[in-house]
Amino acid sequence: MILSMSRKISEPAERIRSAALSLFIKNGITGTTTKEIAREAGVSEGSIYNHFESKGDLALKLFLECMAMFREVLDKKSLEADTPSGKLEAVIHAFFDFARREPEVYAYIMVGHFTELGKIPKTVKKPVDVFSAIIKSGMESGEFPGHDEKLRAAYITGMLTRAILFHKTGVLRMSYRAIVRETVKSSLKVLGSDGCVQK
Amino acid sequence: MILSMSRKISEPAERIRSAALSLFIKNGITGTTTKEIAREAGVSEGSIYNHFESKGDLALKLFLECMAMFREVLDKKSLEADTPSGKLEAVIHAFFDFARREPEVYAYIMVGHFTELGKIPKTVKKPVDVFSAIIKSGMESGEFPGHDEKLRAAYITGMLTRAILFHKTGVLRMSYRAIVRETVKSSLKVLGSDGCVQK
């Protein structure tokens, strides 16, 4: 997985990270025991404590790494387009792609939202901030007329996460590609000018 | 809280329910001990088991009750308007109102989404189904042109939950009323006709 791309996957610390990630997603953080992590990683239980201070430390570091990885991917894609709407479209595609290609990283970000988010400083950049920035520039250029970029970024991420969630649970019958296309369109609608829709 | 409106709040079962709800929200279900629930409810630990089969049973029953309560409130509000867009507006208002007036019930629905949702039969009606129904009727009447009512209901609930979450965490500086108004408008945009936005 990407998490370990630049590191040797065979290294204990990396194997622990990978095992913990899988288990945290499947059973939750409190629902995962250090014994399970050690078994899955093929290391001894005590070995975990040579690399991480505690189970909580492991969970949090993992969360930060996942968040950073996600945000970086979105950030990079954002640079590949010029206009706010172009950037938005690119980032939404990247969002869906990431959820598909790194399902565990994505899933853990969702899982950790409740328990880990409160433990990190507010200054840490999160995926939603990428949307905020794009929308803000769109507001300034007049492309996305409106007021609060944070609220609107909240709308977009809400739409995206829910769409992905519903797709994963098998509620929707549309193809993945169609969902992405539809979501881009709907996002642009949300950010569009007020005068248009109401008639 | 509404949960106990029609029952004597002094009854042990009700006190257990109320205590568990608060604690589950604050510390999560696995993070809450039966000892804490008992202390908070003012009953003995063993007493919990005269009313619920296990801690898990308590958590699940509570989740079902919260879901049902929320859905009923939305359902009732939905009947007070005639047109799909009228219904949508009414239900969005009800959604925000509920989150504000029953913050614990609302919070527990969010918390339980990951752990409890998978344990209940798919036939149980959920808040999102209220939106689905409204959108579907709007699609049939032509008011909400488009295809998949479930995906679009996912968009709406995503927008709402994120907006409420961001408001709670203090990220947004808008007034509650302004957020609600803005969210209604944005929701209608998402469901509006395709031709309009793109230029």
Next chain:
Amino acid sequence: MILSMSRKISEPAERIRSAALSLFIKNGITGTTTKEIAREAGVSEGSIYNHFESKGDLALKLFLECMAMFREVLDKKSLEADTPSGKLEAVIHAFFDFARREPEVYAYIMVGHFTELGKIPKTVKKPVDVFSAIIKSGMESGEFPGHDEKLRAAYITGMLTRAILFHKTGVLRMSYRAIVRETVKSSLKVLGSDGCVQK
């Protein structure tokens, strides 16, 4: 069952006795809960304590009653024959009959041997004492030449209980009647004169 022959079986105390007996045999005394006894007896849990001081008291009283019943049956049969060997035969038949007709009473005597026997005074007459008395009179009459009537009574009861146990567990292929006949013969052999066997 005989236990309640002279009492109204519908009376709570009797229903408790009957339910407890069944359950104690099936699951052991410590393995049986008062809740189960109450349910099986169709009374409330608290009702048990209107009739017995505790679960232990119930178990012990039941044990004493079972022992007394068994011993009385053997005693009575013993009187129906005149000679020691005649009495022995009659009592062995009665022993097997009792185990067959009152399987629960018999089973509970076996079960309670380890836990209850130590709680009752040594003066209480037990089934083995019936054998002791017969053997003693046989030793005095010269019919059962030998020394220690208690050891020999131990032999006889050991043979009987093991034979019944093995029959119940299905290890033996002989008919019940054949086992009884064989056991009578073998018992008489054990008590027979010494000079005979050794050559």
Next chain:
Amino acid sequence: MILSMSRKISEPAERIRSAALSLFIKNGITGTTTKEIAREAGVSEGSIYNHFESKGDLALKLFLECMAMFREVLDKKSLEADTPSGKLEAVIHAFFDFARREPEVYAYIMVGHFTELGKIPKTVKKPVDVFSAIIKSGMESGEFPGHDEKLRAAYITGMLTRAILFHKTGVLRMSYRAIVRETVKSSLKVLGSDGCVQK
């Protein structure tokens, strides 16, 4: 005790085994708590679970070990004599010796008969099988005329266990040696030819 002869008695697993054995005999299996076992063994309560899956697992493993040890001792002694009656005498002596030298192992076999015996496969060899084999060979050689070796093995084990039980409870006034001698004689009588006794 023999159980640990070939192992270091200071090892935790062995200390747990030893402590559990003593306590199970004294208070029964359900009557013994893991806390008591841990205290008696000088280990922490949790440590029990590093060596055994559960208290029930500990009780069962202990039972199987005790049974195996007993049967092996009897088996070995059986080989030291040539004729069936010689073997029988040797094994009866070994039976009494074992009960005296390994009182805890012997006692636990008796205690476990009710609760553990049903949990082990029927193919596991038990002490009674040693008697069965001897009697069978005696029946074939004509030394022990008669039919069912299993029933007769049941007689012998019944006599032995009851004799030991009565000796332990102090009911008998004979010396241990005399009891053993008497029991050998009586056992041979039971297995002797029919014609003799009845005279």
Next chain:
DNA sequence: AATGAATGAGAGTTCATTCAT
């Protein structure tokens, strides 16, 4: 760094018994 047995606090749950009704 790596191990894994040992720890002990504490988890969820059970249950004989009590007691107000």
Next chain:
DNA sequence: AATGAATGAACTCTCATTCAT
């Protein structure tokens, strides 16, 4: 006598963490 909810002590078992090797 009868009830059954309430009790609280005690139960078995779990688990993050430590530490001698």
